[in-house]
Amino acid sequence: MTPRTIDSDAVATIVGQYDARPEMLVQILQRIVQQHGWISDAVIRQLAGELNLSRADVHGVVEYYHDFRTEPPGEHIVKICQAEACQAMGSRELTEHANRVVDQDTTLEPVYCLGNCACAPAVMVDGHTLGRVSTERFDAALAAMRGADS
Ligand code: FES
Numbered sequence: 001m002t003p004r005t006i007d008s009d010a011v012a013t014i015v016g017q018y019d020a021r022p023e024m025l026v027q028i029l030q031r032i033v034q035q036h037g038w039i040s041d042a043v044i045r046q047l048a049g050e051l052n053l054s055r056a057d058v059h060g061v062v063e064y065y066h067d068f069r070t071e072p073p074g075e076h077i078v079k080i081c082q083a084e085a086c087q088a089m090g091s092r093e094l095t096e097h098a099n100r101v102v103d104q105d106t107t108l109e110p111v112y113c114l115g116n117c118a119c120a121p122a123v124m125v126d127g128h129t130l131g132r133v134s135t136e137r138f139d140a141a142l143a144a145m146r147g148a149d150s
Contacts, residue, residue, distance in 0.1 A: 002072035089120035
């Protein structure tokens, strides 16, 4: 499980790698999410202080981008495309199914195009893109993902 706190020294190190330049806020947030999986309120406060921005400025950027989670993710991340081509091929129904079958170790997230439109509906499971995902194929992907843990 992802820790519920993010080490402030690790955040300060990342800020230092960008010379505490406020115009690098998006890149700094990306690095924090790569390393820690999410952005906490404490990190938003810290970044505002270290980058000489308002908390509202930092919070606004975090809210704007889908990938900047504000809750710790589960062990696994499953993204289901909600863009037009995938909707036309059943991604809403697939999402309803996914909401019923994922467990608390899995974070389910919407995404808006995985670049796999020709094979809609598209899903990304822990960074691996799958196409033409039926409910049966989704369940098989979850089972494989869980099997990889044991
Ligand atoms: S619309 Fe779903 S992958 Fe592009």
